[in-house]
Amino acid sequence: MATYLLRDGSKVTADIILPQMDVFVYETDGGKTVQVVLSVEAEQFLLNSLSSKVVPLRRRMETAYKKCSA
Known part of the structure; x- marks a missing residue:
């Protein structure tokens, strides 16, 4: 497992x-x-590959991605 x-x-x-x-x-x-x-x-790929246990983190990162794209 990688960190x-x-x-x-x-x-x-x-x-x-x-x-x-x-x-x-x-x-x-x-x-x-x-x-x-x-x-x-790479971050989006990693987060999308994780289990549903990390959903709050995934949502936080999607929000950060949207801010960067705007």
């Missing part, structure tokens, strides 16, 4: 692979690998 850092600062753990050009990978002091989502498209 993703979203553009709003939230972290999500998912068993999804995003294209390497859409993420920046770093390692924490504790040795844990975190992938920072860089593009809106």
Whole structure:
């Protein structure tokens, strides 16, 4: 399972692979690998791939995406 850092600062753990050009990978002091989502498209793909347990997060990110698109 990978840990993703979203553009709003939230972290999500998912068993999804995003294209390497859409993420920046770093390692924490504790040795844990975190992938920072860089593009809106990659973030939307990730959120749409998650289970319904993350619906509030998905709604928040969709709202942020709409503000960026306006």
